[in-house]
Amino acid sequence: xxxxxxxxxxxxxxxGALVLLRCNYSSSVPPYLFWYVQYPNQGLQLLLKxxxxxxxxxxxxxxxxxxxxxxxxxxxxKPSAHMSDAxxxxxxxxxxxxxxxxxxxxxxxxxxxxxx
Amino acid sequence: EPEVTQTPSHQVTQMGxxxxxxxxxxxxxxxxxxxRQILGQKVEFLVSFYNNEISEKSEIFDDQFxxxxxxxxxxxxKIRSTKLEDSAMYFCASKTSGIYNEQFFGPGTRLTVL
Numbered sequence: 001x002x003x004x005x006x007x008x009x010x011x012x013x014x015x016g017a018l019v020l021l022r023c024n025y026s027s028s029v030p031p032y033l034f035w036y037v038q039y040p041n042q043g044l045q046l047l048l049k050x051x052x053x054x055x056x057x058x059x060x061x062x063x064x065x066x067x068x069x070x071x072x073x074x075x076x077x078k079p080s081a082h083m084s085d086a087x088x089x090x091x092x093x094x095x096x097x098x099x100x101x102x103x104x105x106x107x108x109x110x111x112x113x114x115x116x
Numbered sequence: 117e118p119e120v121t122q123t124p125s126h127q128v129t130q131m132g133x134x135x136x137x138x139x140x141x142x143x144x145x146x147x148x149x150x151x152r153q154i155l156g157q158k159v160e161f162l163v164s165f166y167n168n169e170i171s172e173k174s175e176i177f178d179d180q181f182x183x184x185x186x187x188x189x190x191x192x193x194k195i196r197s198t199k200l201e202d203s204a205m206y207f208c209a210s211k212t213s214g215i216y217n218e219q220f221f222g223p224g225t226r227l228t229v230l
Contacts, residue, residue, distance in 0.1 A: 034218060043120070043207060044159070044221040051216040090159060103149065103172055104219060106159040 002027045002093050004107035012113040019078040021110045023065075023091030026072065033074040034092040034104065035065055044090065050074060061085070086114045118142045120222035122208050128228045129198055137193045137225045139208030148191045149209040149219060150183065152176070159207065165191065198229045 007022040025031055032051050036044040048059025055067040061084075065076045074091060090109045094102040121140045129135050141148055150162040163173040165183055182194045191210075195202055205226050209219040 032216070036221070041223070043122075043223040044209075046218045046220075049216075049218055092159075103161040103164055103174075104151075104159075105161070106151075108158045 002031065002095060002105045004091050004093050004105055006089075006091050006107035006110050008110055009108060010111045010113065012115065013081045015083055015114055015116055016080050019063075019076070019081045019085065019112065021076040021089050021091075021112065023074045023076065023107060024072050025074060025091070025093045027093055027095070029095055031093045031095065032102070033065075033067060034094070035059065035063070035074075035076050036090045036092060036106075038088045038090065038109075040087075047076070047089070081112075081114045083114050083116070086112055088112070120208055120210055120220050122206075122222040122225050124225060125223065126226045126228070128230065131200055131229055132197050135195050135198055135227065137195075137206050137208075137227070139191045139193070139210075139222055140189050141191055141208065141210030142220055143189070144212060145210035145220070146213050147171075147211045147219075148183075148185070149211075150193045151207045151209065151221075152204040153207065153224075154201075154204045162193070162206075195227075198227075200229050203227055203229045 003026045005024045034049045035047040048057050050057050050067045058064045063078045088109045088111045091107040092104040123138045148165040153159045163177045164171045180196045184192050205224045207224045208222040211219045
């Protein structure tokens with residue numbers, strides 16, 4: 001079975017500081033990994049995804065994540081936080097080789113607060 | 117940019133009543149999903165739908181739940197007899213074919229069962 005663990009339900013950073021949101025996954029097959037962001041009263045928006053190829057993936061709004069198979073991790077980073085980054089971030093995993101209708105398994109989410 | 121839409125944004129109902137949550141997926145998408153998020157908990161998969169049939173469902177998706185694509189555009193989730201524990205945010209998602217493609221989510225319907 002697949003699962004996702006996000007360390008830290010709340011993370012607070014200063015504007016301009018490094019953002020690091022942690023995600024570890026468990027999967028018996030090679031995973032596809034995603035980070036979604038949820039702004040207040042909005043749906044889930046894809047930030048970035050890892051499927052195959054380069055393990056460092058870049059997404060929207062200056063975010064990037066690195067797939068580390070040996071550590072079963074897919075941590076999300078941004079060099080310099082902006083006030084507009086305040087939101088809830090979800091890491092998700094899905095199975096490869098399971099057909100086009102793969103369900104997403106989500107982590108519990110990390111709420112990012114950015115203060116001046 | 118195309119987007120998934122959901123109606124209503126908020127539904128309040130009495131326990132035991134039937135509710136239908138509506139979604140309009142992105143027009144060229146082929147795979148459709150419902151997820152829910154109980155307040156303070158993680159987003160959970162309910163059901164996936166492809167080629168006019170359920171392709172996978174979770175243990176949450178019992179006989180009280182059903183999905184339908186009644187026409188070429190809408191995708192609905194029906195709860196026949198709502199329970200207090202059905203109170204949650206319900207998200208619809210859709211995707212194109214291709215195993216690398218991501219799911220696009222709607223803004224959600226907040227269901228409150230009294």
